[in-house]
Amino acid sequence: MNYNFFTKNKNTTPQNQPIPGREAEMIKGRSGGYMFDAGIWKMLRRCLLIGTAKSTYYAGKQELTEDFANVVTQAVAENPGRVAEEILYASDGRAINNSAPILALVLLSMGETPEAKKAFGEIFPQVVRTGSHFYEWLNYTKSLRGFGKVIREAGKNWLSREDVKGLAYQFLKYQQRQGFTHRDALRLFHVNPPTENHRQLFEWVVKGWEELPTDIPSDALAQIWWYEWLKRNPSETHIAISQGRLTHEMAAPVGKMDKQAWNLLFQEMPIGAMLRNLGSLTQLEVLRADEGANLQRVEAVLNNREYLKKGRIHPIDVLKALKTYQSGGSLGRSKKTWQPVSRIVDILEKAVELSFEVVEPTGKVFMHAVDISGSMGSLVADMGLSCCEIATTMALVTAKAEKNYEIRGFSTQFKDLDITAKDSFSSAVRKASNQNFGGTDASVAYDWMIGNKFKADIVCFWTDSESWAGNKHPSQALKEYRKKVNPNVKAVYVTLTPYQISLVDPKDPLSWDLAGFDPSIPRIIQMLANDEL
Secondary structure: OOOHHHHOOOOOOOOOOOOOOOHHHEEEOOOOOEEEEOHHHHHHHHHHHHOOOOOOOOOOHHHHHHHHHHHHHHHHHHOHHHHHHHHHHHHOOOOOOOHHHHHHHHHHHOOOOHHHHHHHHHHHHHHOOOHHHHHHHHHHHHHHOOOOHHHHHHHHHHHOOOOHHHHHHHHHHOOEEOOEEHHHHHHHHOOOOOOHHHHHHHHHHHHOOOOOOOOOOOHHHHHHHHHHHHHHOHHHHHHHHHHHOOOHHHHOOOOOOOHHHHHHHHHHOOHHHHHHOHHHHHHOOOOOOOOHHHHHHHHHHHOOHHHHHHOOOOHHHHHHHHHHHHHOOOOOOOOOOOOOOHHHHHHHHHHHHHHOOOOOOOOOEEEEEEEOOHHHHOEOOOOOOEHHHHHHHHHHHHHHOOOEEEEEEEOOOEEEOOOOOOOOHHHHHHHHHOOOOOOOOOHHHHHHHHHOOOOOOEEEEEEOOOOOOOOOOHHHHHHHHHHHOOOOOEEEEEEOOOOOEEOOOOOOOOEEEEEOOOOOHHHHHHHHHOOOO
């Protein structure tokens, strides 16, 4: 009998214990493992990009959102200007939807300093862009704080903006949301019409048009005139859509919708609406394998990087659309069914890739370590997609842009997922999502690379960061890998859940912590590989 078990391996620590001497920098995760404290600013970005309105494997949505609210409050007290910058960053097409930025905007308005109030007012119109956003903000504001001077000023300015035509579009498209109507909003904020066009618009909102004006009052109110005309002439839907340029939200509630009406709407349909309605349009046979012109328009819109960016189309929205469309209607809330058109599936596959930001191949060697443990099977927000499915997609985007890579999955083992750049996103997701079980030990990736002398230039972990099952911390395994294989290897950990934990040693200058489903992450990883950041 001897005490080798006690005297050996002083360079490693089980993950269910903090690293000796680093206890103050580490916190215990919900899984029981110890990770480094990510701090409030990394936590803020994660919450804004990922959202907290959906429970994860380890925490409920109420707990996650309370954490979110607390970290926003702390950050606002420390630096409200920086909070405003983070909200804008997330709201500009990087968050999976705009709800988390809108909630944070409300919390920013609750800051006690003049700087917080000023920062709120400055970013308000850039975050609250649509009628839907406006009423979501109004709902959160009513519940959390009430309507003081700063809030009334923001609401009044939004409702009396100079672009009357754009305002009329929002009023018509979103006539009621979150328990509010436009009439409620105008009365709440006591908005005085600054122009005659505003006066006529507000009069329509409050009273409606008992009599339809003989002529269109102005270009700003043209869509409203055609909407009112269609209410009185529902059988003339085709004319109203063609001449009034009505959207489906405007025409469908009051007109008689048939295939031709939907075909007319499709010709002018914005990119977001097109993405959401591909299944319906297929069921209506507007989109068919033999409707070449319409399929060409789908391709021209969805496979255009500039359209995707301008429309703030998040890659996860495209991935969700791909998964839903392929299901033929068996996924999601719709009761419609359709036979998927193969070309549309191909277009969506390409759109997923285009919606991420990548640059030219770096020539570096990449190891992508995708967390396939049981916790990664949990769904993200209202996307209907698991953390593992999204992680696999993001890893594959980066791999498709490179020539030297490997994609493997880790739980308590590090296994080949048989995923290559030739895989479609659909096939890659299937390969990874069929393996969500077991504990989490990120250090096994480094163990495998040491054992196989795999010399990576950069190792990318796609994970929820809840690593707990190993006999050494990932940061300790990384040090061993650098000692035995490549002293200059870089490590990137992309955290896909809104937790305040990190696998990155804050003292390691060659390791980075990135957050969430930001479309720019593949490009950032490539820039890190090239020493451009």
